[in-house]
Amino acid sequence: MIMAKLTLQEQMLKAGLVNEKKLKKAKKGSKKSRVQAREVKAAVEENKRQQQERDKELSSQQKEQRLSNEIRAQIKQLIEMNKVDLGDGDIKYNFTDGTLVKSFYVDTLIRKQLISGILAIARYEETYVVIPSVVANKIAQRDEQVIIEQKEAESTEVAEDDPYADFVVPDDLMW
Structure with a gap:
């Protein structure tokens, strides 16, 4: 009955199946594997976060490229039609x-x-x-x-007090 209250490690030690040295080594190994598991999990999380950032950046670049292509197509169509x-x-x-x-x-x-x-x-x-x-x-x-x-459309408005209103300056001279 007393054996039922002991841990499995203690029971195996009493039965002579393991010695103190092996027991300490097993405890140390299980602690090490837990630390490694945490490190692996953190590395996986970091990789996942970096991948999401790369995907987001790539998606935004593709969106900009699509928009640029659409604008070029619109310009081409406007020019060809007009x-x-x-x-x-x-x-x-x-x-x-x-x-x-x-x-x-x-x-x-x-x-x-x-x-x-x-x-x-x-x-x-x-x-x-x-x-x-x-x-x-x-x-x-x-x-x-x-x-x-693209020149500005000519405005034929003449100021009332313009002293040079009677003198037209030609701006359509050939050069």
């Missing part, structure tokens, strides 16, 4: 793209509309196209880098 056919122009129209001076040939009507701000110039793939200013405004909301030249 580009103005230049035809066989005989007047050279010069414009700047950054520090470069570019040009193409247009007819008189398109030149006047470009100067007055009715039409604008946009970069499209490897070339330039002429589009209506309304469309250029929509494109600029998505990506300002695409619009190369």
Whole structure:
């Protein structure tokens, strides 16, 4: 009956199946395995947290890429649907793209509309196209880098006390 109240380790020690040295070694080993289990669990938790952060970052990058692709597709569609056919122009129209001076040939009507701000110039793939200013405004909301030249629509308002009101300065000179 007394044996029933003893722990299994004590019972095995009394029965002579193990000695004190083996008993201490077993206790020490079980404590070590518990510590190792805690360390492994902490490492697994850390790896899981890092993986979630990487997944979240990758997901946000993919979302940004999708949004960028959608914007480019919208711009492409707007340009393709609204580009103005230049035809066989005989007047050279010069414009700047950054520090470069570019040009193409247009007819008189398109030149006047470009100067007055009715039409604008946009970069499209490897070339330039002429589009209506309304469309250029929509494109600029998505990506300002695409619009190369867009003049403000002319306002014909003249101040009442303007001493030079009678002298018109031409701003559509060819250069």
